[in-house]
Amino acid sequence: MSDLKTLVLNDLHVGLAGKMVPFAGWSMPVQYPMGVMKEHLHTRAAAGLFDVSHMGQVILRPKAGMAALVAGFEAMMPVDVAGLAEGRQRYGLFTNDTGGILDDLMFANRGDHLFVVVNAACREADIAHMRVRLADVAEVEEITDRALLALQGPQAETALARLVPQVAAMRFMDVGVFGDTWVSRSGYTGEDGFEISIPASGAEAFARALLEMTEVAPIGLGARDSLRLEAGLCLYGHDIDETTSPVEAGLTWAIQKARRAGGAREGGFPGADRILRELAEGPERQRVGLRPEGRAPMREGTELFAEDGTPVGRVTSGGFGPSQEAPIAMGYVATAHAAIGTRLLGDVRGKRLPVTVAAMPFHPTTYKR
Amino acid sequence: MKFTEEHEWLRVEGDLVVVGITEHAATQLGDVVFVELPETETMVARGDEVCVIESVKAASDILAPVDGEIVAVNEKLADNPGMVNEDPMGAAWFFKMKLDDLSVLDDFMDEDEYNDLIG
Numbered sequence: 001m002s003d004l005k006t007l008v009l010n011d012l013h014v015g016l017a018g019k020m021v022p023f024a025g026w027s028m029p030v031q032y033p034m035g036v037m038k039e040h041l042h043t044r045a046a047a048g049l050f051d052v053s054h055m056g057q058v059i060l061r062p063k064a065g066m067a068a069l070v071a072g073f074e075a076m077m078p079v080d081v082a083g084l085a086e087g088r089q090r091y092g093l094f095t096n097d098t099g100g101i102l103d104d105l106m107f108a109n110r111g112d113h114l115f116v117v118v119n120a121a122c123r124e125a126d127i128a129h130m131r132v133r134l135a136d137v138a139e140v141e142e143i144t145d146r147a148l149l150a151l152q153g154p155q156a157e158t159a160l161a162r163l164v165p166q167v168a169a170m171r172f173m174d175v176g177v178f179g180d181t182w183v184s185r186s187g188y189t190g191e192d193g194f195e196i197s198i199p200a201s202g203a204e205a206f207a208r209a210l211l212e213m214t215e216v217a218p219i220g221l222g223a224r225d226s227l228r229l230e231a232g233l234c235l236y237g238h239d240i241d242e243t244t245s246p247v248e249a250g251l252t253w254a255i256q257k258a259r260r261a262g263g264a265r266e267g268g269f270p271g272a273d274r275i276l277r278e279l280a281e282g283p284e285r286q287r288v289g290l291r292p293e294g295r296a297p298m299r300e301g302t303e304l305f306a307e308d309g310t311p312v313g314r315v316t317s318g319g320f321g322p323s324q325e326a327p328i329a330m331g332y333v334a335t336a337h338a339a340i341g342t343r344l345l346g347d348v349r350g351k352r353l354p355v356t357v358a359a360m361p362f363h364p365t366t367y368k369r
Numbered sequence: 370m371k372f373t374e375e376h377e378w379l380r381v382e383g384d385l386v387v388v389g390i391t392e393h394a395a396t397q398l399g400d401v402v403f404v405e406l407p408e409t410e411t412m413v414a415r416g417d418e419v420c421v422i423e424s425v426k427a428a429s430d431i432l433a434p435v436d437g438e439i440v441a442v443n444e445k446l447a448d449n450p451g452m453v454n455e456d457p458m459g460a461a462w463f464f465k466m467k468l469d470d471l472s473v474l475d476d477f478m479d480e481d482e483y484n485d486l487i488g
Contacts, residue, residue: 036425037400222399222426295403295447297423320402320425327403349421 008147008200009051009207016211016218024120026054029220036222040322043189043227044363047153048219049210052188056123057143057197060114060130064137072137073107073114076130078246078269080256084109089173089184091254093246094129099271099278100242101249102129104234108175108184115175115182117148117195119236146182147203152193152227154366155215160194163209167194172367181206188224190231190365229328230321232289232360238300239287239316239330245271247278248332250287250360255279285313286338289360290329290346294353297327298346304333305345305352312337312344321362328362329355371474372483373434378458379474385441385465386474388434390422393487395457398424401450406442407464413439420463422453431463435473441465 004027007013013020018029029051031039042048062069074081079092086109094102103122108115118126123142130140151160161168166178170185172192177183182197198206210216225235234240240249247255258264261276269275292298302315318329329346337344340359345352371379376394380387395401403423413419413433420431442464446452452461478486 030426031399035400037402226425295450296405296421297403297428299428320423322400322425 005054007051007053008203009053012204012207013051013218018218018220021221023221024054026120028054029218031220031222032218034217036220036226037322039217039219039223040226042217043153043191043219043223044323045153046217047151047155047159047193047213047215048189048223049207049216050150050152050219050224051147051207052150052195053147053203054120055148056116056118056120056126057146057148058116058118058127058130059141059143060116060134061139061141062113062137063139066112068137069114069134072134074259074265075268076133076270078255078259078272078275080258080265081107082265083256083258086111087175089175089186093251093254094126095246095269095271095275096242097270099245099274101236101240101244101246102126102242104236104240104251106184106186110175110177121237143197145200146197147200147207149196149198149203149207149210150187150189150193151196151210151216152187152189152191152219153215154192156191156193157368159210159213159215160196162213163206164196170194172369185368188231188233189227190233190361190363191227192366192368225317226319226322229317229319229330230323230361230363231365232330232362234287235317244287244332245275245278245283247275248283248285248287252279282335285332285334287316287330288333288338289358289362290315290318290331290344290355291358291362292327292329292346292353292355295327296348296353298329298348298353298355302329302331303347304331304355305347306337307343307345315346323363328358330360333357370480371477372480372486373477374486375432375434376487377431377434379434379477381471381474382465384471385467386435386437386471387462387465388431389462390431390453390457391483391487392457395454398422398426398429398453400425401453404446404450404453404463406444406447407439409439409442411439413437413466422450433466434477435466435468437466437468439464440467
């Protein structure tokens with residue numbers, strides 16, 4: 001139990017009466033007294049502050065020039081790294097030799113190095129993987145002396161700009177280094193917002209300054225999960241894993257033309273055979289949005305059936321969407337049953353309840369492009 | 370009012386027992402988003418799963434606290450599950466049971482004993 005790692009801002013969360021739970025090896029606030037539902041709605045209406053310091057922050061410094069680093073990093077995933085301009089961030093996916101996903105991540109071009117943010121549960125494996133794959137081209141430096149905060153919602157810009165005025169000029173997926181504060185305009189809620197890396201020593205004062213603003217409330221992991229589900233975003237280990245390919249997962253938007261068949265740097269990433277084949281021929285199964293017709297949530301693991309009783313797939317994330325005022329879910333189904341509007345049945349406690357394949361995101365995104 | 374170790378409250382109303390969940394239970398569950406109620410006119414045995422409550426976090430059951438017949442359910446909860454958080458000890462009752470012998474309620478905790486349990 002005491003093996004749990006403690007956040008730099010632990011005292012702040014406890015002082016705010018956050019309910020602390022184990023998550024990916026860390027003691028994390030799952031909710032505050034406001035509760036998951038109100039925290040979710042507050043983020044969509046104003047601004048929510050999330051502590052995401054459990055995530056891995058990594059700097060890749062070139063050993064033999066940026067071009068070699070970029071080429072080495074690009075060889076780890078089906079993503080255009082070389083085409084990413086300085087000051088910009090992109091979504092990436094480490095793939096394995098069978099085309100499954102080892103982790104999803106964000107990486108930024110900061111001119112003379114790359115800055116990478118990876119999932120907490122994959123942090124050690126990702127760093128080991130990068131140290132092997134990038135041994136000749138990069139110093140892989142894990143950052144352990146900084147907190148990572150996310151400020152999300154329509155009033156995030158107004159709030160953060162009081163402390164860091166430069167953020168008002170940023171657009172979606174821009175990154176900026178403002179003194180010792182590193183900011184990206186991105187997040188995991190479907191809302192406009194920012195992720196802010198800040199030295200541990202100044203993190204509490206920075207978080208308190210934000211929380212004193214009327215727009216800003218602290219938000220726990222519970223609402224983080226319902227917000228990302230409404231936004232149609234994958235949770236690693238649930239919606240994507242080492243068996244799901246990026247094509248099955250509907251993440252083809254993350255595979256830029258340069259890496260596809262006929263592209264300037266076609267293939268050359270782990271699992272390219274499967275991923276390029278699925279891009280050409282279509283996958284056997286697909287991640288889809290699901291709207292249960294009744295009020296009963298269909299949780300992770302719910303088995304899905306065609307109306308004639310044939311098993312067709314399984315829910316990978318599901319719950320209640322506070323902004324939808326209805327249950328929502330996502331899962332994998334056989335491609336023949338993946339068209340939007342297809343009516344399926346989900347097994348909830350032995351009852352087969354109707355559910356419809358639906359477009360994602362469930363809640364419209366409001367990124368400032 | 371009597372209380373069970375499963376955080377239900379039991380209130381005698383004429384010859385019926387009204388069953389709900391405690392404030393403590395409602396707080397622990399978090400925001401309730403779905404309630405599945407039993408059929409009326411069903412005989413149940415103590416420990417049977419009779420209701421499902423789903424919060425934003427998870428699903429949990431309400432067990433029948435005693436043997437008896439479900440004679441009424443609170444249909445309002447199906448349309449407005451949030452009542453469970455707003456008024457767990459009052460308007461958000463779940464079901465009413467008819468027992469052969471109300472004296473079985475004597476075995477359950479009173480309010481002081483329940484407050485000691487949840488400490």
